[in-house]
Amino acid sequence: MADQERNFRTHYYEKVGFRAVEEKKSIEILLKEQPIKQEKLIQFCLRFGVPAMYRIYVWKIILGILPVNQSNQEYVWDHREAHVEDLEKATILLAPHSIHAPKEYKMLQMKLIDEGLLPVEEVNQDDVNERDNIFLSIAGAVNSLVSSDVDLFWISTRFYKHISQSFYSSMQQFPDYMMQCLKKEEQGLRLYQHLNDHHVLTALPLMEWFHTCYANVLPETALERIWDRVLGGSSAILIYIAVAIFLVLRRPLLALQSTQEMVNYLKQIPEDCGDRIVNEALDLLHKNAGQFPIKPDSPANESGRNSAKSLSDGGLSKPPHVKSRQGSIDGNADKSLRSMIDSRSVLADFGRKSPGDKNV
Secondary structure (H helix, E strand, O other): OHHHHHHHHHHHHHHOOOHHHHHHHHHHHHHHOOOOOHHHHHHHHHHOOOOHHHHHHHHHHHOOOOOOOHHHHHHHHHHHHHHHHHHHHHHHHHOHHHOOOOHHHHHHHHHHHHHOOOEOOOOOHHHOOHHHHHHHHHHHHHHOOOOOHHHHHHHHHHHHHHHHHHOHHHHHHHHHHHHHHHHHOOOHHHHHHHHHHOOHHHHOOHHHHHHOOOOOOOOHHHHHHHHHHHHOOOOHHHHHHHHHHHHHOHHHHHHOOOHHHHHHHHOOOOHHHHHHHHHHHHHHHHHOOOOOOOOOOOOOOHHHHHHHHOHHHHOOOOOOOOOEOHHHHHHHOOHHHHHHHHHHHHHHHHHOOOOOOOOO
8 A cells, every 4th residue: 555655645746746745855864774775876877866955965875985884984074074185185296287277177186096097298288188188077977066175086087987997898899789779769860861961970079078978968957867867877878968959959950051050059058958959859759768779898807897997989080199197206205205196105095085985
């Protein structure tokens, strides 16, 4: 009887547009569990998306930034904050040019220092390699979603790690899958022919859309809902978002008659179209469930690690070989500098826990 009442309430809420009421109650129940079940949160993200008031907290748990045992979360977060403070001090010494740069560029320098990959020679903001440009786009999008540098650093780095390990090796196929899906739609065939005749699909930065999960492409309100599904393990949502962009903007695209006009239009998608695009993409995702044979790599297994090391499998060129500053620090820096930089090893267990670790 209780299940019948709940199903009736769910159906009623959805009909009158209050589906979020049930979602809020469900996520609160999941977050009260001891310990929190990470797998359930992942499934919730995949099916419903996360209510805004809980989104950042849930992302932190899924990405392994916070442990699933709530009694340990304050202790771990203190270490996370200290880790970022150490990196900020190191950035002032090792990359002073980033102090007055945009915040996402500063996060990139901190990430490179943390990984021991900061180049010896100063790299201009306009000359960063392709992979670092992807991180800059993601960090720029995260910056609009969070209020602290600590959140910005951890969510940006962990989200980038998650998608690079889970999805990048299969992304070369995404443009083909996208075109297949577009041609199948009732209103999509004519549009596909129009785009193809004007070579728009080859002129667009489709791989950049996929690799950045639409950072700098869609407004943040739409981006949050897409990233919920990405963290839920759905790479197919990235394909359907591209299809939805073309379908939602079908009329203005058909009215344009030059490649450059269409490309320019798609590089400045109207903000009020964001939610319509996501809703259309979710409908396509549900309608075509299982259509594409995409098997995401697991970050915990060898294939996941290999895909993270070789992003060129997903259409990215390997960055040029650069000499790291790590060697110069070990050889020439004074003891206090080495102590500060190497202090992050004390926090290595916290800074490098994989999303699957639950025993913190």
